Amino acid sequence: MVLRVTILDGYTDEPAGLGVPPYIDVYPRYAAGAIWYHDKQAVIRYFTIDEARSKWAEFYRSASESQLTLIIAGVVVPGKYLGGTPISPREIINVGLTLASLPTKSILAGPAAMFGMGIEGGSVAYHPKDLGKHYDFVVKGDIDVFLHNMLSLGEEHANPLERRRSYDMTDKFAVLGAKIVTQHPNYGYNLMVELETYRGCSRWFTGGCSFCVEPLYGKPISRNPENVLLEIRELYMLGVRGFRFGRQADFLVYGANLEKGDEYPKPNVTFMEYFLKHARQIAPDALIHIDNVNPATIAKNQEESTKVLQMTAYYLSPGNVAALGLESADEKVIRTNNLNTTPEESLLAIEIINRVGGERGENGLPRLLPGINFVLGLPGETKETYYKNIEFLEMLKKKKLMVRRINIRKVLVLPFTKLSLIWNEKILVKHDEYAKWFTWKVRHDYDPFFLSIVAPKGTILRNVYVEKTEDNLTYARQMGSYPITIEIPKKIEKPCILDIRVLRHKGRSVIGEPVTHCSKAG
Numbered sequence: 001m002v003l004r005v006t007i008l009d010g011y012t013d014e015p016a017g018l019g020v021p022p023y024i025d026v027y028p029r030y031a032a033g034a035i036w037y038h039d040k041q042a043v044i045r046y047f048t049i050d051e052a053r054s055k056w057a058e059f060y061r062s063a064s065e066s067q068l069t070l071i072i073a074g075v076v077v078p079g080k081y082l083g084g085t086p087i088s089p090r091e092i093i094n095v096g097l098t099l100a101s102l103p104t105k106s107i108l109a110g111p112a113a114m115f116g117m118g119i120e121g122g123s124v125a126y127h128p129k130d131l132g133k134h135y136d137f138v139v140k141g142d143i144d145v146f147l148h149n150m151l152s153l154g155e156e157h158a159n160p161l162e163r164r165r166s167y168d169m170t171d172k173f174a175v176l177g178a179k180i181v182t183q184h185p186n187y188g189y190n191l192m193v194e195l196e197t198y199r200g201c202s203r204w205f206t207g208g209c210s211f212c213v214e215p216l217y218g219k220p221i222s223r224n225p226e227n228v229l230l231e232i233r234e235l236y237m238l239g240v241r242g243f244r245f246g247r248q249a250d251f252l253v254y255g256a257n258l259e260k261g262d263e264y265p266k267p268n269v270t271f272m273e274y275f276l277k278h279a280r281q282i283a284p285d286a287l288i289h290i291d292n293v294n295p296a297t298i299a300k301n302q303e304e305s306t307k308v309l310q311m312t313a314y315y316l317s318p319g320n321v322a323a324l325g326l327e328s329a330d331e332k333v334i335r336t337n338n339l340n341t342t343p344e345e346s347l348l349a350i351e352i353i354n355r356v357g358g359e360r361g362e363n364g365l366p367r368l369l370p371g372i373n374f375v376l377g378l379p380g381e382t383k384e385t386y387y388k389n390i391e392f393l394e395m396l397k398k399k400k401l402m403v404r405r406i407n408i409r410k411v412l413v414l415p416f417t418k419l420s421l422i423w424n425e426k427i428l429v430k431h432d433e434y435a436k437w438f439t440w441k442v443r444h445d446y447d448p449f450f451l452s453i454v455a456p457k458g459t460i461l462r463n464v465y466v467e468k469t470e471d472n473l474t475y476a477r478q479m480g481s482y483p484i485t486i487e488i489p490k491k492i493e494k495p496c497i498l499d500i501r502v503l504r505h506k507g508r509s510v511i512g513e514p515v516t517h518c519s520k521a522g
């Protein structure tokens with residue numbers, strides 16, 4: 001009998017991993033790979049949640065004809081996305097209820113199954129047991145490991161909590177499952193594929209930052225670079241032209257010795273030169289970006305980090321962003337939460353990245369820029385914390401340093417983290433007014449300032465993809481790690497790829513006018 005599987009991608013967004021269109025994350029690819037590893041002939045239908053909403057009968061029919069239906073979900077903090085609307089907690093429950101009436105085994109996987117979903121005063125609002133109450137399996141471990149065990153040993157031997165201890169099998173699944181991307185609605189247009197290089201954090205033995213789940217994985221495990229390159233080759237041959245090395249705590253230390261108990265290992269320059277050079281050779285015309293970088297790595301290992309950043313700027317694509325987890329500029333918060341870096345180190349990292357990546361590339365943007373992440377509501381926070389955060393941004397502004405984007409999020413207290421033992425809702429409530437003031441200041445003062453130096457008036461942004469049209473307004477973005485949203489005050493239907501001139505700035509977006517006609521991806 002032919003094995004039939006339906007995958008519903010409800011989208012995922014985690015600190016290290018994005019799967020909201022135009023991105024596809026690793027979960028559906030690894031899952032598809034584990035299924036095809038077991039049965040080459042298996043028929044897998046992939047739906048995004050947006051497709052399932054608009055073609056519900058088709059999704060329903062596919063699920064009812066499938067032996068397995070897998071729901072991947074977990075935008076831990078609900079937000080607005082230009083590329084799609086993630087599955088809501090209510091939808092997860094309802095889909096589970098629908099599947100329970102069908103002759104299919106239902107599986108809930110992804111961050112929603114691991115941690116739950118939604119934030120309410122800092123803590124998770126929907127727990128996995130509520131979200132998964134109608135599902136046959138709620139997989140809190142790795143979905144590829146679970147499927148592999150289920151299909152090869154039988155469901156009674158598949159432990160939903162099991163995590164991979166190495167990438168040996170996952171590397172195979174990654175290549176085998178790559179072709180699921182051809183079913184993604186953004187395939188052939190602006191699809192970005194999230195790539196994983198390692199899991200865990202070099203600070204694992206200190207317990208890491210209070211709020212973070214990475215140290216809970218224990219000693220980091222890394223992928224063999226040859227296998228990451230094989231995966232890129234496979235995806236590239238399938239037609240993928242957008243990649244991001246987004247699944248790791250700190251891209252700079254991929255290939256470094258992460259296990260030996262050094263909190264801030266030196267980047268492995270020779271390894272990274274080999275890796276980046278070959279990634280570029282395999283995908284010569286693809287857009288390749290990165291994501292998280294630890295500012296302390298740069299500050300504590302300036303020579304090696306500068307070299308790897310130079311290679312990143314050289315081999316990878318312009319408009320690239322190294323997202324730096326400053327989290328707080330307040331020493332007291334840093335100490336209380338065992339955070340990884342100080343404001344001084346972050347400043348140094350921002351200066352180095354500006355120096356290395358500030359030159360403008362062929363798409364109109366600087367080659368490599370820093371992004372900054374803040375977390376609000378951490379223990380130790382006082383109203384002074386907010387002033388210190390502003391002081392830090394003010395200093396960057398005075399120095400005219402380029403920052404691509406400032407990410408602000410309220411702390412999310414995930415189970416089993418150190419934070420879950422020491423956090424108290426009063427912290428958020430007490431400083432609510434300051435949090436609002438800080439966010440307002442950033443959005444109305446610092447965002448427009450930084451955007452005006454990153455993409456000044458008159459900048460030509462090349463290869464911009466139309467994503468959404470509303471009345472007489474079109475939203476478009478380049479492909480990339482944190483692409484700038486461009487509003488074009490006229491109606492342009494997608495698919496359309498064009499060049500845009502920046503006319504003015506509007507908060508975190510720019511207003512632009514087309515300077516070329518539309519072309520379509522081929």
Ligand code: SF4
Pocket residue numbers: 200201202203207208209212213214215249294325339340
């Ligand atoms: S440095 Fe902190 S936030 Fe980053 S991965 Fe490690 S523990 Fe998590």
